[in-house]
Amino acid sequence: MLSAAIFVPLVGAGVVALLPASWARRARPLAIAVAAVPLVLLLAAWARFDPDGGAGFQLVERARWIPTLGVSYAVGVDGLSLPLAAMSALLFVAAIAFPADVRGRPRTYFSLFLFLEAISLGVFLALDLFLFYVFFDLSLVGMYFLIAAWGHGDARRAALKFFLYTLAGSLAMLLAILGLYLATEPRTFDMVEIIRQQPVPAGGLGSALVLLGFALGFAVKTPIVPFHTWLPPAHVDAPAPASAILAGVLLKMGTYGFVRIVLSMLPATFQRFAPVVAGFAVASIVYGALVALAQTNLKRLIAYTSVNHMGYVMLGVAAAGSSLTGDGGPRAIALTGATVEMVAHGLITGALFLLAGSVWARAETYDLDAFSGLAARAPAFTAATVLAAFASLGLPGLAGFVAEFQVFAGTFAVYPVLAGIGLLGIVLTAALFLRMVQAVFLGPLPERWATWPDINRTEQAALAPLLALVVVIGVAPGWLLDVIDATAGRLVGR
Amino acid sequence: MTGTPGEVMHAAVASAGMDMPVGDVTPELVLVIGAVIVLVFALAAPRRRQPWAAALALAVLAATAVATLPMLDGGQHLTFFDTYAADDVAVWAKLVIVAATALTVALSVEWFRTDARHGEYYALLLLSALGAVVLAGAADLMEVVLGVLLSSATGYVLAAYHRSSARSAEAGIKYYLLGALTNAGLLYGVVLLFGLAGTTTLVGLGDELVGADSTALVAGVGLVVVGLAFKVGAVPAHAWVPDVADGGPAPVAAFLTVVPKVGGLVALARLVVVLPEAGVGWRPLVALLAAATMTLGNLAALWQDDVRRLLGWSAVSQSGYGLMALVALGRSELAVASLLFFLLAYALANLAAFGVLVELRGRADLDAYAGLARSRPLLATALGLAFASFVGIPPLAGFAAKLLLFGAVLDAGYAWLAALAVVNTVVSLAYYLRVVAPTWFQPAVEPLPVLGRWAAMAAVASAAAVVVVGIAAQVFLGSFEAARLLPR
Secondary structure, eight states, X not given: OHHHHHXXXXXXXXXXXXXXXXXXXXXXXXXXXHHHHHHHHHHHHHHHOOTTSOSSOEEEEEEEEEGGGTEEEEEEEOTTHHHHHHHHHHHHHHHHHSOOOOTTOHHHHHHHHHHHHHHHHHHHHBOBHHHHHHHHHXXXXXXXHHHHHHOOSSHHHHHHHHHXXXXXXXXXXXXXXXXXXXXXXXXXXXXXXXXXXXXXXXXXXXXXXXXXXXXXXXXXXXXXXXXXXXXXXHHHHSOHHHHHHIIIIIHHHXXXXXXXXXXXXXXXXXXXXXXXXXXXXXXXXXXXXXXXXXXOBHHHHHHHHHHHHHHHHHHHHHHHXXXXXXXXXXXXXXXXXHHHHHHHHHHHHHHHHHHHHHHHHHHXXXXXXXXXXXXXXXXXXXXXXXXXXXXXXXXXXXHHHHHHHXXXXXXXXXXXXXXXXXXXXXXXXXXXXXXXXXXHHSSOOOGGGTTOOOOOHHHHHHHHHHHHHHHHHHHOOHHHHHHHHHHHHHHTTO | OOSOHHHHHHHHHHTBTTTBOGGGGHHHHHHHHHHHHHXXXXXXXXXXXXXXXXXXXXXXXXXXXXXXXXXXXXXOXXXXXXXXXXXXXXHHHHHHHHHHHHHHHHHHHHHTTTOTTOHHHHHHHHHHHHHHHHHHHBOBHHHHHHHHHHHHHHHHHHHTOOTTOHHHHHHHHHHHHHHHHHHHHHXXXXXXXXXXXXXXXXXXXXXXXXXXXXXXXXXXXHHHHHHHHHHHTOTTSOTHHHHHHHHSOHHHHHHHTTHHHHHHHHHHHHHHHHSOHHHHOXXXXXXXXXXXXXXXXXXXXXXXXXXXXXXXXXXXXXXXXXXXXXXXXXXXXXXXXXXXXXHHHHHHHHHHHHHHHHHTTTOOBGGGGTTHXXXXXXXXXXXXXXXXHHHTOTTSHHHHHHHHHHHHHHHTTOHHHXXXXXXXXXXXXXXXXXXXXXXHHSOOSSOOOOOOHHHXXXXXXXXXXXXXXXXXXXXXXXXXXXXXXXXX
């Protein structure tokens, strides 16, 4: 079932790419249909998933691949990967369905999205480090092509920067993976086995270097300040659906890696450096919010709030890994909060970037100063944007609040000072989103936007499930927390 | 061990069929006889029949492969009084060489069609391949010399094969001058080592060089290493590579950046494993050569706008990655497997990249590549796959190669070399994308003439093999795992 969620879009990507030219118009409906298959499969997996089903992974599928090196094809889910994979599958359907200027190459465009969907799900479902790396690295290739071919502005430069930075991070991670691999006995890339063996004991230069490799790789991908400089240009110049995927799915690969690999396979080493990670996380929170506050470019603003939000995630992860003994309660809460934040940020920021795409399609500018009074002209657009913005700033009753509340509730027990500084970020994001909403939607409507068309049915249909989930998670998060909580508790050794 | 190596060789030839295991050198014999047949055919056949020499050469290569394959099950051993290796490393290297040569033949058919007298070109290719094969099997320094000279002498002619082209002649001359210098040095180094050890077999050297005079030892080893670095295209004898890539016939550039490298790297690997680690400190030396080669090749390629020179420098940097495997020999179980897998992955990717170049009639300006993805999607994909494999993007063959190489040097305690290779890999992405980006993201400037079906098929087949070998790595690694250097 999980393998089908990876291979159906992969095969679909090939089919869409090879459609005859006369079928090019049918590429989009076909791609939407194919993209929905993994979503259905993952919902079925969710139904079969037992949150308290004992230790380890469920719905595991295995096959031999390169036994000589201890490489196998293995996929499975736990309470961490299942919500992320399901969220990703949903966001891909929305992003693919969202109207986009495909510049006369619909087959390649939709094929790349399906390819990226398969790859992204692979990252979250993989239970073998070799397989994980294959997917992790391929995500760069897919996104590079999407930005470079369908972006605007200096898209090729932005795409190159993205590729170079994240490849450097990936390769640092590869060395770290090899460090883990060479320490296993017998040698294996199997995640379950490595988690069991804990092959690299804490202490000494070796364990620190392995941790550094992983930290670099994931910090670039997440991104954590100061490794974030690739992100703003990539986001600004990317086509909106690609931005939504980049922020909603690809950034999660970094934070997911921190939990899945660093926290699980190097817990004692991570514990030594957790305060440092927490410090970087708080720096991301504050710096991201401050820089976002100074932006007049809508997309750049959203991009920097991503840096800010990923800071919350990392703060929660650092708190979760801050100790190996003692009361696991707060640490489990922090980790649950971090996981919910990953899901919530995917939905919220995915929606925000799609909405930014609607803005570009109508105005060909992201300049906030160019807009005013759109509330009167475009009620649906206004409602969607305001809802997403409020969710992003952490308004109670919406998904972001549930996540951030738990992150801070957990972190205060461990790092009270850092958590206090981190709260500043929430205040700042509230200010900047309110300012953005005020600037774009209130005030007089300028003459040039007098015929501004509201978001159409397609756009609404793509956004509706994302925003609906943001509300549902905000009001009644129990179903999601149940799935995450048992795994989070196990990961912190509660 | 009795007699000088020369006498041993002589005896080997004289008594072939009596007490010598001729079966161990069947592939070499097939290549020699085949090359002679092709040469005779080229001399006798009228001009319009000259292209048939290509078919004949392909048949010879197929026969060589058929003769080589059963040796995988033949039990790994040294043969002809320890002068020649019949181990799996040699067998796999031969298979890679034969496959690369066959692809080169396919790339050459249309390229040389206008050359009225090109039948003997294929004989030269076969003899040059034989030189590399001998290098890959050499377990004796005299064999190394034989392989280097055969491979080089034919290589000079191949590089200058466009007789009326000044650039081709220049490439040949530059190749020759550097080759003459380093080959002379190689001979001198062999003499020094012979003087120290009283034998030229590698096994004998391993026994006799322990405690030898270290100045002479370092000088001898240094000269031999430089001689082989010339074949490999590694620092300090790398300078010919971009010139040949740029000026030589494009199919020849593909051949010379792959086949001698396979032979050279294997020969170098066999040499270093027998050296006394205390006497020469070869491991840091090779690590330094690897570091210098990959870094220099990459930095030079970074400034290239000429696709052919860029490919040449890229081939240099790839030699640096290949040398990483040697650093780990004897310290990591992954070393031999990483060497063989690297050679396989590199050969396929490089032939795919040069194959696309050949199919585009050797056009080296970036403008020619604009819009290729729309006009020739298969070629653009082949080029992209080849470069992605060089970078090490999974699941292509180059990824498994880099994974093994990085793993091997980390295992051997050379983390700094792995880190440097990572930095180099990131740098290399920038220049590979400089070629790939226009093919996808720019409209075509002008209609692009292509060469023909054979070259296109060879390029696309190589690229497809890069994918298949990467995913089906187990097929090869299962055998590489057991491959040994100099089994006794």
